[in-house]
Amino acid sequence: MSMNQKQMARMVGAAVLGFAALSASAQNVAIVNGKAVPLARVNALKAQIEASGQPIAPEMDKMIKDEVIAREIFMQEASRRGLAASDAYKQQMEMARQTVLIRALFEDFQKKNPVTDAEAKAEYDKFVEANGGKEYKASHILVESEDRAKAIIAEVKAGKSFEEIAKKESKDPGSGARGGDLDWANPNNYVPEFTEALIKLKKGELTAVPVKSQFGWHIIRMDDERQAEMPKFEDVKPQIMQQLQQTKLQQFQDQLRKNAKVQ
Numbered sequence: 001m002s003m004n005q006k007q008m009a010r011m012v013g014a015a016v017l018g019f020a021a022l023s024a025s026a027q028n029v030a031i032v033n034g035k036a037v038p039l040a041r042v043n044a045l046k047a048q049i050e051a052s053g054q055p056i057a058p059e060m061d062k063m064i065k066d067e068v069i070a071r072e073i074f075m076q077e078a079s080r081r082g083l084a085a086s087d088a089y090k091q092q093m094e095m096a097r098q099t100v101l102i103r104a105l106f107e108d109f110q111k112k113n114p115v116t117d118a119e120a121k122a123e124y125d126k127f128v129e130a131n132g133g134k135e136y137k138a139s140h141i142l143v144e145s146e147d148r149a150k151a152i153i154a155e156v157k158a159g160k161s162f163e164e165i166a167k168k169e170s171k172d173p174g175s176g177a178r179g180g181d182l183d184w185a186n187p188n189n190y191v192p193e194f195t196e197a198l199i200k201l202k203k204g205e206l207t208a209v210p211v212k213s214q215f216g217w218h219i220i221r222m223d224d225e226r227q228a229e230m231p232k233f234e235d236v237k238p239q240i241m242q243q244l245q246q247t248k249l250q251q252f253q254d255q256l257r258k259n260a261k262v263q
Contacts, residue, residue: 027039027040029041029042029065029068029069030065030068030069030072032069032072032073032076033073033076035072035076037068037069037072041068041071041072042064042065042068045064045067045068046064049064106249106252109248109249109252110245110248110249113248113252114245115241115244115245115248119244120233120237120240120241120244121233123240123243123244124233124236124237124240127230128230130188131186131188131228131230132228132230133186133227133228134187134199134225134226134227134228135184135185135186135187135225135226135227135228136184136185136187136198136199136222136224136225137181137182137183137184137185137222137223137224137225137226138182138185138198138220138221138222138223139162139163139166139175139179139180139181139182139220139221139223140166140170140172140175140180140182140194140218140219140220140221141162141165141166141169141170141176141180141218141219142170142171142172142176142215142216142217142218143169143170143171143216143217143219144171144216144217145217146210146212146217148169148217149210149217149218149219150209150210152165152169152219153206153207153208153209153210153219156206156219157206162179162180162206162219162221163179163180164179166178166179166180167179171215171216172215180221181223184226186228187199191213191214191215193211193212193213194211194213194218194220197211197218197220198220198222201220201221201222202222203222203223203224203225204221204222204223205221205222206219206220206221207219207220207221
């Protein structure tokens with residue numbers, strides 16, 4: 001081999017070695033006390049931050065890199081002091097291992113058991129069935145005595161202000177302060193006795209006799225009624241999907257507990 005050929009071979013060899021070193025260096029974010037800190041740690045920390053819901057802005061790159069390097073420095077010092085051999089460290093690592101593994105189990109279940117559009121629509125239809133129909137705007141006065149309730153009905157019919165009596169005498173502090181106003185609501189929100197009496201009334205009508213419930217005696221007035229307005233399926237679909245996903249996960253957890261042999 002001529003001198004020129006030997007020189008060329010050395011140059012090529014140096015270039016190859018230099019490229020290999022550069023390539024290896026590109027895989028690391030830094031070298032700390034002679035130990036390489038892989039770039040994968042930066043990417044892992046970024047993924048962890050993003051998974052928590054916080055977006056990664058470009059100006060955060062240096063901060064994340066510095067954090068990864070700082071962790072390596074601290075880990076090296078902890079290892080130098082032999083802290084990895086302590087019982088406290090081992091116990092905390094075991095708890096962390098359990099947490100990560102359990103989270104992986106739940107994520108795996110949710111990935112393999114997604115909520116379907118059909119399931120979400122069925123849940124929406126049940127909601128509409130339970131909350132649709134008519135809404136009522138009602139007012140009431142709640143007192144302890146049936147006799148006083150009867151007297152109030154007579155007083156209102158004679159012209160005394162329903163609202164003023166409610167403010168002074170109603171045991172229901174929320175509506176009482178508003179003159180007995182219960183605002184718009186689905187009748188299913190009330191106790192059965194109240195609902196049964198309310199839906200029989202016409203607009204502006206007062207119950208002819210007091211209505212007894214577990215809370216006392218009610219004088220009920222039906223102020224208005226309307227057809228309930230339901231949200232569109234597409235508007236509430238994300239919330240329904242999330243709720244059903246949590247329900248499925250809870251059922252999965254309950255089933256695992258039920259099937260486990262605990263002695």
